[in-house]
Amino acid sequence: MDYELIIKNIIEEIEHLKGIGKQADYIPALAKVNPDQLAISINTTDGEMFSHGNDNTKFSIQSITKVFALSMALCFEGEKLWQRLGREPSGTSFNSLVQLELENGLPRNPFINAGAIVVADILMEKLKDPINDFISFVRDIAETDDIHYNLDVAASERECGYLNAAIINLLKYHGNIRGNIEDVLHFYFLMCSIEMNSQQLAHAFLPFANHKKEFRFGDIMLTHSQVKRINAIMQTCGFYDEAGDFSYFVGLPGKSGVGGGIAAVFPGLYSVAVWSPRLNKKGNSVIGMKMLELLTTKTEESIF
Numbered sequence: 063m064d065y066e067l068i069i070k071n072i073i074e075e076i077e078h079l080k081g082i083g084k085q086a087d088y089i090p091a092l093a094k095v096n097p098d099q100l101a102i103s104i105n106t107t108d109g110e111m112f113s114h115g116n117d118n119t120k121f122s123i124q125s126i127t128k129v130f131a132l133s134m135a136l137c138f139e140g141e142k143l144w145q146r147l148g149r150e151p152s153g154t155s156f157n158s159l160v161q162l163e164l165e166n167g168l169p170r171n172p173f174i175n176a177g178a179i180v181v182a183d184i185l186m187e188k189l190k191d192p193i194n195d196f197i198s199f200v201r202d203i204a205e206t207d208d209i210h211y212n213l214d215v216a217a218s219e220r221e222c223g224y225l226n227a228a229i230i231n232l233l234k235y236h237g238n239i240r241g242n243i244e245d246v247l248h249f250y251f252l253m254c255s256i257e258m259n260s261q262q263l264a265h266a267f268l269p270f271a272n273h274k275k276e277f278r279f280g281d282i283m284l285t286h287s288q289v290k291r292i293n294a295i296m297q298t299c300g301f302y303d304e305a306g307d308f309s310y311f312v313g314l315p316g317k318s319g320v321g322g323g324i325a326a327v328f329p330g331l332y333s334v335a336v337w338s339p340r341l342n343k344k345g346n347s348v349i350g351m352k353m354l355e356l357l358t359t360k361t362e363e364s365i366f
Contacts, residue, residue, distance in 0.1 A: 063361055065104050065112040072102065072356045073114060076349050083340035083348040086320040091218035092122060092339075095321075100338040101260035102353055107272045107331060113261055120257040121337055122215050124319030125156065127253045128178045129270070130200050132292060135172075135181045137282045138188045146184070146238055147177050149295060156302045156345060157225045159232065167236020171299040173317065176229050179239070182250040186241045192249055200256060202279040204266035215255040220247065254319075263325050263335035270296075270315070271327035293329060297365075304344040311355040313364025324350040328363065 080098065087093035101115040135143055152170040154161045162169060162176045169177035189195040193211075201209050219226075230247055233239045239246060258266070269277050273289040284292075296315035301308040308316065314334075316326030322339035324347055334357065338349035358364045 065106075065110075068357065068360045069102055069104070069112055069114045071360060072353050073100075075356055076100075076352050079349050079352055081340075083342050085322065085339040086124075086341060086345070089215070089219055089222060089320070091212070091215040092321060095121070095339050097322075097339045100336075100349055100353075102334070102336045103260040103264040104332050104334045104357075105264040105268045105271075107268070111261065111264070113264075115260075116337070117260045119337075120259045121323055121339070122212060122254070122319070122321035123256050123258050123263060123323050123325075124254045124321040125173065125178070126263065126317045126319040126323055126325050127200075127256050128173050128181070129292065129296065129317050129325070130203065130266075131178060131181045131185060131196070131253060132172045132295070133277075133284060134196070134199060134282055135184045135188075136288055136292070137284055139184060143184070146180050147172050149299075151298050151305050153303055157229065159225065159228055162229060162232055167233050167238045169233075169238075171295060173295070173299045174302065175226055176233060178253075179226070179230050179233060179246065179250050182253065183239050183241050183246045186246060186249055193252060196249075196253060197256070199279060199282055200258075200266065202282075203269060204258065204262045206262060206265075209256060209258055209262060211252050212255040212257050213252075215257075216248075216251040219251045219254065223247070223251065226250070258323075260323070260335040260337050263323060263337075264333050267325045267327055267333035267335065271329055271331065271333040273329055290329075293327065296327075301346055302344065304342075304346055308346075308351070312351070313358050313366045314354065315365070316354070318346045318350070320345050322347045322350060324354060326354055329365065331363070
C-alpha cells in the first residue's frame with residue numbers, strides 16, 4: 063500500500079474543511095492552541111512510519127488517555143472491572159449527568175468521563191505511585207521518555223471542571239468512588255493533560271493493532287483476548303454519541319480527544335494518529351474525522 067501517496071491525496075482533499083469548527087475553548091489552556099494545525103501519522107505492523115504536517119508538535123491527548131488507563135485497570139482487575147463499569151455505548155454526551163443519575167452511578171462505559179473517573183479511582187488504589195506509574199506506562203508503550211503531563215492544562219481543567227466535579231460527587235454518592243474526591247480528580251485531569259505528537263501517539267497505539275504480539279510493558283500485561291476487547295470498546299464507545307457515524311464512515315476502532323487528536327487501529331495492519339484542533343459539535347476533530355474516513359476509503363480497507 064502506497065501510504066505516502068494516500069496521505070498526500072488526503073491532505074489535498076481536506077483543504078475545503080480548514081476553518082470549520084473551533085477548538086475546545088471551555089478549557090482555557092486549549093483555547094490558546096493555534097487551531098489551524100494538522101498532522102497524520104501511520105505506523106504499520108511491519109515497522110514503517112508515514113507522517114505529514116505538524117507531526118512533531120505536541121498536543122494534549124485528553125480522552126485518548128482513557129485507552130491507556132483502561133489497559134492498566136483491565137490488567138489489575140480483569141473481569142472484576144466490569145462490576146463498576148459498563149461496556150455499552152452511551153448515546154449521550156461524554157459528560158452527561160442525566161444518564162449517570164438514571165443508572166445509579168454505574169457509568170455506561172470506561173470512555174465517558176464518569177467511567178474514566180472510576181478507572182482513575184481504581185488506578186489510585188492499585189498503583190504505588192499513580193502519577194509517576196501512569197506516565198511511565200505511557201512512555202513505555204510509546205517507547206520514548208519525551209512524554210510529560212502539562213500542568214497548566216491540568217490546572218486549567220480543574221479550574222473550570224464543574225461538570226466533572228458534579229460527576230465525581232454523584233459517583234461518590236452511589237458508592238462508586240473509594241478514594242478522596244479531590245485526589246482522584248487531580249489524577250484524572252493529569253492523565254488527560256498528557257502531551258504527545260502524532261508520531262508518538264501512533265506508535266503508542268501500535269500494540270493495539272498488533273494484538274498477536276505479546277502486550278507486556280513493565281508490570282502491565284494483557285492477553286490477546288483482552289487487547290481485542292479493548293479494540294471492541296473503542297469501536298462501540300470511542301466517540302461517544304458519534305460512535306455510530308465513526309463506524310459507518312471510517313470503520314476502525316479508535317478514540318478521540320477534545321484536544322483535536324484521534325488514534326485508531328486496523329488490527330494486523332497499522333495504527334494511525336491524526337490531529338487538528340477544530341472540533342465539531344460532538345467534540346471530535348472535523349478534519350481528523352475526515353482524514354480517517356478518506357484513509358479507509360482510499361485503501362478500500364476497514365474491519366468490516
